[in-house]
Each structure stands twice: as C-alpha cells, then as structure tokens.
Amino acid sequence: MAVYRRNYRPYSGTLTPPWSRFLVLFRYSRRNLFRSKIQTGFFVLCFFYPLACLVMIYLAHSASFLAKLGLPSQLISIDNMFFFRYMSVQGALAFLMTAFAGPGLISPDLANGALPLYFCRPFSRAEYVLGKSSVLGILLSQITWVPGVILFTIQASFAGTTWTWDNLWIAGSLVVGSLIWIAILSLLAMALSAWVKWRIVAGASLLALMFFGAGFAQAINAVMHTDSGHFVDVAYLTAAVWIGLFKVDAENSITAFPALIALLVYCSICLWLLMRKVRAYEVIR
Amino acid sequence: MTQPGAPVSESENPPTGAPSVPLIELKGLTVRFGNRDILFNLTASLRGRAIGLLGPNGAGKSTLINTLLGFYKPISGSARVFGQDITNNLRNIRSLVGYMPENDAFISKMNAVSFVQMMGELSGLPSKVALERAHEALFYVGLAEARYRQLGTYSLGMKQLAKLAQAIVHAPKLLILDEPTNGLDPSARQRMVRMIREIRDSKEMRIVLCSHLLRDVEDTCDEVLILKQGQIAHYSNLDEERRANKRFVELEIYGANGDFTAAIEKMGCECAVTANRIKMVLADGIETRDIFRIAAEQQVRIRRLNFRRDTLEDIFLKAMES
Numbered sequence A: 001m002a003v004y005r006r007n008y009r010p011y012s013g014t015l016t017p018p019w020s021r022f023l024v025l026f027r028y029s030r031r032n033l034f035r036s037k038i039q040t041g042f043f044v045l046c047f048f049y050p051l052a053c054l055v056m057i058y059l060a061h062s063a064s065f066l067a068k069l070g071l072p073s074q075l076i077s078i079d080n081m082f083f084f085r086y087m088s089v090q091g092a093l094a095f096l097m098t099a100f101a102g103p104g105l106i107s108p109d110l111a112n113g114a115l116p117l118y119f120c121r122p123f124s125r126a127e128y129v130l131g132k133s134s135v136l137g138i139l140l141s142q143i144t145w146v147p148g149v150i151l152f153t154i155q156a157s158f159a160g161t162t163w164t165w166d167n168l169w170i171a172g173s174l175v176v177g178s179l180i181w182i183a184i185l186s187l188l189a190m191a192l193s194a195w196v197k198w199r200i201v202a203g204a205s206l207l208a209l210m211f212f213g214a215g216f217a218q219a220i221n222a223v224m225h226t227d228s229g230h231f232v233d234v235a236y237l238t239a240a241v242w243i244g245l246f247k248v249d250a251e252n253s254i255t256a257f258p259a260l261i262a263l264l265v266y267c268s269i270c271l272w273l274l275m276r277k278v279r280a281y282e283v284i285r
Numbered sequence B: 001m002t003q004p005g006a007p008v009s010e011s012e013n014p015p016t017g018a019p020s021v022p023l024i025e026l027k028g029l030t031v032r033f034g035n036r037d038i039l040f041n042l043t044a045s046l047r048g049r050a051i052g053l054l055g056p057n058g059a060g061k062s063t064l065i066n067t068l069l070g071f072y073k074p075i076s077g078s079a080r081v082f083g084q085d086i087t088n089n090l091r092n093i094r095s096l097v098g099y100m101p102e103n104d105a106f107i108s109k110m111n112a113v114s115f116v117q118m119m120g121e122l123s124g125l126p127s128k129v130a131l132e133r134a135h136e137a138l139f140y141v142g143l144a145e146a147r148y149r150q151l152g153t154y155s156l157g158m159k160q161l162a163k164l165a166q167a168i169v170h171a172p173k174l175l176i177l178d179e180p181t182n183g184l185d186p187s188a189r190q191r192m193v194r195m196i197r198e199i200r201d202s203k204e205m206r207i208v209l210c211s212h213l214l215r216d217v218e219d220t221c222d223e224v225l226i227l228k229q230g231q232i233a234h235y236s237n238l239d240e241e242r243r244a245n246k247r248f249v250e251l252e253i254y255g256a257n258g259d260f261t262a263a264i265e266k267m268g269c270e271c272a273v274t275a276n277r278i279k280m281v282l283a284d285g286i287e288t289r290d291i292f293r294i295a296a297e298q299q300v301r302i303r304r305l306n307f308r309r310d311t312l313e314d315i316f317l318k319a320m321e322s
Helices: A022-033 A037-045 A048-060 A063-068 A080-101 A103-111 A115-119 A125-143 A145-159 A161-196 A199-224 A228-232 A234-246 A256-277 B061-068 B090-096 B112-122 B127-141 B156-168 B186-202 B214-220 B238-245 B258-266 B288-297 B312-321
Strands: B024-033 B036-046 B050-054 B076-081 B097-100 B174-178 B206-211 B223-228 B231-237 B248-254 B270-274 B277-281 B301-307
Touching: A022 A103, A022 A125, A022 B112, A037 A080, A037 A125, A048 A080, A048 A145, A080 A103, A080 A125, A080 A145, A080 A161, A080 A199, A080 A234, A103 A115, A103 A125, A103 A161, A103 A199, A115 A125, A125 A145, A125 A161, A125 A256, A145 A161, A161 A199, A161 A234, A161 A256, A199 A228, A199 A234, A228 A234, A234 A256, B024 B061, B036 B061, B036 B076, B036 B223, B036 B231, B050 B061, B050 B214, B061 B076, B061 B174, B061 B206, B090 B097, B097 B156, B112 B127, B112 B156, B127 B156, B156 B174, B156 B186, B186 B206, B186 B214, B206 B214, B214 B312, B223 B238, B223 B312, B231 B238, B231 B312, B248 B288, B258 B270, B258 B277, B258 B288, B288 B301
Parallel strands: B050 B206, B050 B223, B097 B174, B174 B206
Antiparallel strands: B024 B036, B024 B076, B223 B231, B248 B277, B248 B301, B270 B277
16 A cells, blocks of 8 residues: 655646646546446447348348348348437437436536535536536437447448448438437436426426326317427427438427427526526525 | 725734735725615735624624625725625635625525535536535534434524535635524534534635624634724734733732732733732733743742733724714
C-alpha cells in the first residue's frame, strides 16, 4: 500500500482542457451504472434481437442452406420493413433501459445536495446536463443505431453495390430515428428524475407517462372525436416519425413532420424543466 | 472599525503585509430574492489571510458566499475575487476556489477516494494526479482508514472531513468554508479548527470562514466581517484589535505604589490606582518590559499583569446592539 505523508502540497502541473470535463461525469456515471448486475444483464439482453437479425440476414443470403431446411429462398426479405421492425424492437428495449438507468443519473445528486460541489468548480450547468445525458446517449446508441448500422453494413456487403446505393437512406433513417428517440427519452428521464428526486418513483413516472400518455390520447380522441389526442402520446409521435423515415405503409393519423415538431416541443419543455432544477441552490422566493 | 452599514474602506485597518489586490472586494453589492433584499449595498475590501464572516442566522453570510461563487446573481453593485469580477470571470474564479458547503453534499454510493478524485478531475486535474491527490487529501484530513468506505455510511463528522478533502484536492488559492464545524462534537470541532489553522499557516491558501460560532472565527481568522440583516454591521481586523488591546494593562502589585505610579506616569502612561491594583494605558513606545524594569528599580513586586482585551463576543454583541 502506498504511504502518503500527512501534509498539504500545492499543485502546479497542467490541467485538462475545459471542454473535456463533461467526460469525467460521463465516465463516473457509466461506471456507477454498470455496478448493477441487473443493468449489465439487461444491457446484454438488448443485443439478442440484433443477433437474431444478423442470423436472418445471413439466412436471406444463403439460399442453399434454406433449401436444405426445405424453406423457400424468398422467406426473409431484408428491406425497409425489416429495419423498421428492428427499430421498433430496439426502441422498446431502449425505453425500458432508460426507465431503469435514467432516473439514477440526477436524482442522487439532488437528494444528497451534491450540485453545489459540481457548480463551485469551473463546470457549468450545461456541461453537467451534457455529461449526464451523454451516459444515456451513448448507452442507448449502443443498442439502437450502432448495431443497426452494423447490420445494414453486413447486408450491404452481401447484397452488393446496387442494393447499397438504392437503400442508403435506410442507414440514415436508422441513425436519425434513433437519435430522435434517444433525445426524447434521455430528456424525459432526466427531467423526471430532477423533479421527482426519488429514483424508483422517477422510473415509475417514466413508465406511467408513456402508458398513461397513450391511454389519455385515446380518451381525448374518443371524447372529442378527433385525432389530435395523439399529440400527448410521445410513443405514437415517435412511431409517426419513424413511419415517415422508413417509408413504411402503415396507418397513422399524424404525419412525420407535425410529429417531429411536437417532439421538439417536448424536448424543449424537458430541457427547461431540467435547467430549472439543475442549479446549485434553489431560491425560495 | 466602521459604523454599521458604513462601507469598509481599503485604507482602514489593512492587515500587516496584506497583498495589494484585495482577496474580496464588494462595491454596493445587492442581492434580491423576490421582493426581499438579502444583501443590501455591501461595500468592503477584505485582504486578510483568513477572513471570518459572522452574523446571526439569516444575516446573509451564506448568500454572500454563494454570490461570490456565482450561484446567485446580484441585482446591482459588483464583487471581485482576487481582482476578477464575478460576472465576467466566474470560471476563472471558480478554478481558484475550493468550497465546503454547509449542508450535506456528497454522492452516497461512492467511496471517498472516488468522490474526491472525481471532484479533482472536474476541477481540471488529470485522472492519475487526481487519484494521487485524493489519497493525499483524505490522509491530510484524517480519513485515511475510512477512505474506501461509501460516503453514505459516514458519520456527520466524517462527512464534514470528506467535504473538506474535496475542497482542497485541486489546490485552490482560496478555501471557502461554510459552517465547517456544524454538528461536530467538541473533539471533532477542535480537530477541524486545528486543521483550518494549519491550512491558514501553510500560506498556500487563503480562507473565508463563514460561521455563527464566534470561537471558531476567533481561533482561526485575522479579519472579521459581521453581517446583520444583509448589511455590514461591523468590520474588524482582529490582529489590529489584539495589538490595540495590548495597550490596556491591569497590574496587581505588592509594596508601596506611590513612587512606582509616579515613575510610570512620568513615562507618559495614564494610571488609575485602587489599593494595590493599577489600571494603565501604555504610552506609545512603552512595552511591558519597561514596567518590569521600573518595578525592579522601585522595589515593587508585580503579582499579576493582565492585558484587558475585547473578545470577539464583545465586538459581535456591540455590532448587534448598534
């Protein structure tokens, strides 16, 4: 064991660049997150469906293998619908992951009064939010668009240049669709955890917001004989954007653009709520 | 010394050997929450090595500290720390400051080493340096044995020490301590005060100590700003006070005092005699050794010699009454 002298020593060495300080928060928060075995287990579980998709892509290009199994060679079609389904499954897993991991990011800092310790340093509130949200951002990217793009690349390598050029927009849709979902989930989770403070309640609130949001939307539609109720349903709005992005033939009463605008409004509200709470001391007027 | 509410001028009682740039400079600083002025028109220039902020609960001590750290925006006036304006150079100021808040402030599911290391890294220390200094800081404050325990399991006194460790890990130039002895038992309080004195005497850091405990401030500070209802009630340079108070001497003697008193008065000192007790104000240039010399010449035995001294409590009570 190292032996340290009991004295105080000034420091005159170099400092890290200010722009990189938010990564400190990212590193520590991520390390803290993966201390939970359930969290780690669920994270691993999130890669099962992409693995299944990988097998499907392989099978789709192995006509002889399908023939041996007595299956038609056109059984699996790798197209926009395939990737839309992939997004739907991984998006749902991302939501569950957020409900589990998101509330623990900010609420402990607020509950234990740690915010003044962050903000008395050369570290701003924006950097704090960036550091915390980057944990969710990178975690959710790892289970949504990153495996999606890898799958697309593998499919492209099997299918050839013509298919790749014709379907390159699918890769863009994977990235953009995922980023929109990640942004709304991260901001919702962090805003809820900042206001609720109690981690379990914050997680439950996120689940409730999604499920009750859908129920509330149906109730508004039924009572007012309108489709505008869907604007309170974040999952429905995201689905509307994805349907537009993946050019899928599916019935949806809201088109992609208004849905996107509504999601941006939700993001702005979450950010505003977050910035109201994320401060060193709350001023009671 | 100042009258309540009056600005403290730079020329008034500058501490001996004080640096040219004031540590904290306030010019008409006013902070308002809602319709209430929490700090009103504070003007002061503080240069001491250890500055005490005193005042009853709700006087505005913590608000002043939080304003200096940029947590609250002043509605008028300005404040400078190390000559840098808090509105324009907040990031620079924060990089020079270590802050120990009054309330519980920690991350419960983290051990002390990781906590202090993270705080060091957030202040700009490279990861390895921060780890090394985290160990050093925890050894320094006396948490060496408990440094791998989760902070949530710490006692109140240990949490205070952990807060002190995170405040000094990045080697700040100014250490701001908000009620550092709050909730500590007498021995823990003594340890904390001793440590603050050590930090002060190391001359690596200057200290602002905010407390409502007069003894803590008296034991550690050389300059005191007393706040009352958001205004400056009194400014005092304790070093100067201590020196000035040394001019008042109370003697108890054995032997005839007539010639002795006359000899003392001949040197310009004022004396008041009651039986074998003499109260005197020493003239400039007269030291206690001169009194002993005259006593020896007059064959008078000095049985007791006391310097009459205003305690900080006296100063504080006068400020509160005014």
